[in-house]
Amino acid sequence: MKKTSDKVFNMKKGLSETCNRFFTVLGNPTRLATLETLLDGPKNVTQIAETLGQEQSMISHNLRPLVECRFVYVERRGKERVYSVNHGTVDPLLKVVENHAVNYCPSGGRCLAREG
Amino acid sequence: MKKTSDKVFNMKKGLSETCNRFFTVLGNPTRLATLETLLDGPKNVTQIAETLGQEQSMISHNLRPLVECRFVYVERRGKERVYSVNHGTVDPLLKVVENHAVNYCPSGGRCLAREG
DNA sequence: TATACATATGACATATCCATCATATGAAGA
DNA sequence: TCTTCATATGATGGATATGTCATATGTATA
Numbered sequence: 001m002k003k004t005s006d007k008v009f010n011m012k013k014g015l016s017e018t019c020n021r022f023f024t025v026l027g028n029p030t031r032l033a034t035l036e037t038l039l040d041g042p043k044n045v046t047q048i049a050e051t052l053g054q055e056q057s058m059i060s061h062n063l064r065p066l067v068e069c070r071f072v073y074v075e076r077r078g079k080e081r082v083y084s085v086n087h088g089t090v091d092p093l094l095k096v097v098e099n100h101a102v103n104y105c106p107s108g109g110r111c112l113a114r115e116g
Numbered sequence: 117m118k119k120t121s122d123k124v125f126n127m128k129k130g131l132s133e134t135c136n137r138f139f140t141v142l143g144n145p146t147r148l149a150t151l152e153t154l155l156d157g158p159k160n161v162t163q164i165a166e167t168l169g170q171e172q173s174m175i176s177h178n179l180r181p182l183v184e185c186r187f188v189y190v191e192r193r194g195k196e197r198v199y200s201v202n203h204g205t206v207d208p209l210l211k212v213v214e215n216h217a218v219n220y221c222p223s224g225g226r227c228l229a230r231e232g
Numbered sequence: 233t234a235t236a237c238a239t240a241t242g243a244c245a246t247a248t249c250c251a252t253c254a255t256a257t258g259a260a261g262a
Numbered sequence: 263t264c265t266t267c268a269t270a271t272g273a274t275g276g277a278t279a280t281g282t283c284a285t286a287t288g289t290a291t292a
Contacts, residue, residue, distance in 0.1 A: 016149065018213065018217045018221055019148050019210075019213055020144070020145050020148055022143075022213050022216070023139045023140075023144075024139075024143035024144075025143075026135070026143070027138075027139035027141075027143040028136070028139075028140075028279085028280080029132060030280085030281085032135050032136055033132065036132070045238070045240090046238065046239085054281095055281080055283090056238085056239070057240080057241090057281085057282075057283080057284095058280085058281060058282075059239095060239060061240085061241085061280080061281080062281095069220070070216070070219075070220035070221075076289095078238090078289070078290070079237065079239080079288075079289045079290060080237095080239085081239065081240095086220075088216075089215070089216040089219075089220075092208075092212050093209075093212045094135075096205065096209045096212060097134065097135055097138050100138070100186070100204075101134045103204070103205075104185070104186035104202075105134055105185075105186075140249095144250080146251085160269085161270090162267095162269085170251095171251080171252075172269070173254095173269090173270080173271090174250085174251060174252075175269095176269060177250080177252095177270085177271085178250090178251095179270095180270085180271095194259070194260070194268090195258070195259045195260065195267065195268050195269080196268065196269085197268080197270095
């Protein structure tokens with residue numbers, strides 16, 4: 001299989017790559033749950049893991065792309081690392097999604113199967 | 117490996133699922149390129165395929181989730197199917213991404229490798 | 233320094249995603 | 263109906279992503 005990402009689409013290269021990484025990082029249930037947990041307030045890795053009932057290692061793995069793409073910030077505090085949401089991006093982003101869901105995803109968040 | 121999507125995260129179920137599907141569909145270079153092509157105006161499948169230099173079958177496959185999630189609309193016109201962007205969602209969405217990229221992705225759309 | 237706590241990293245198995253090929257459906261005109 | 267054009271669908275191999283386990287790094291305190 002050819003790597004599609006190597007192909008030159010008729011799309012501004014930067015925007016294309018940024019969007020793809022942007023959405024790919026967000027398109028994962030663990031990372032989305034992590035994000036929403038952090039919307040309640042800053043937490044360290046252990047607290048996130050406890051809140052979600054997941055392993056610390058898994059949360060740590062998933063935090064990396066979130067931090068790299070600046071969806072969340074990190075701050076060292078002693079031996080802890082406190083993560084917090086980048087509200088400047090995440091808040092308006094979730095607003096767009098929610099608005100879309102209200103208009104187009106009537107059955108409890110599932111996309112419509114049939115076209116109209 | 118357990119299916120994480122089956123687990124109950126501490127997240128509103130609907131929002132979690134909607135977001136995941138939403139971003140998963142968008143996190144793909146072919147679908148993003150398709151979306152951007154359609155931003156220039158409505159096109160049928162053949163035109164999209166030609167514009168992107170990709171096979172008709174591939175475009176058709178990738179259009180399906182875009183339509184299902186209502187990122188694009190379809191309209192029958194004779195034997196063609198004309199696809200167009202849902203500007204209500206896509207425009208504000210891309211604005212958020214662009215704004216984020218301007219602030220946090222200095223090196224041509226690539227996310228930063230190091231945390232700050 | 234030794235220990236404990238907090239977090240990150242590496243390797244690996246597998247589940248998921250995706251482009252491709254072949255084929256089917258559908259619509260319009262001869 | 264037969265042919266042609268436009269599009270969709272199904273199957274499949276293979277790349278990618280992801281969770282898990284084991285382990286390493288790092289930080290503070292005794």
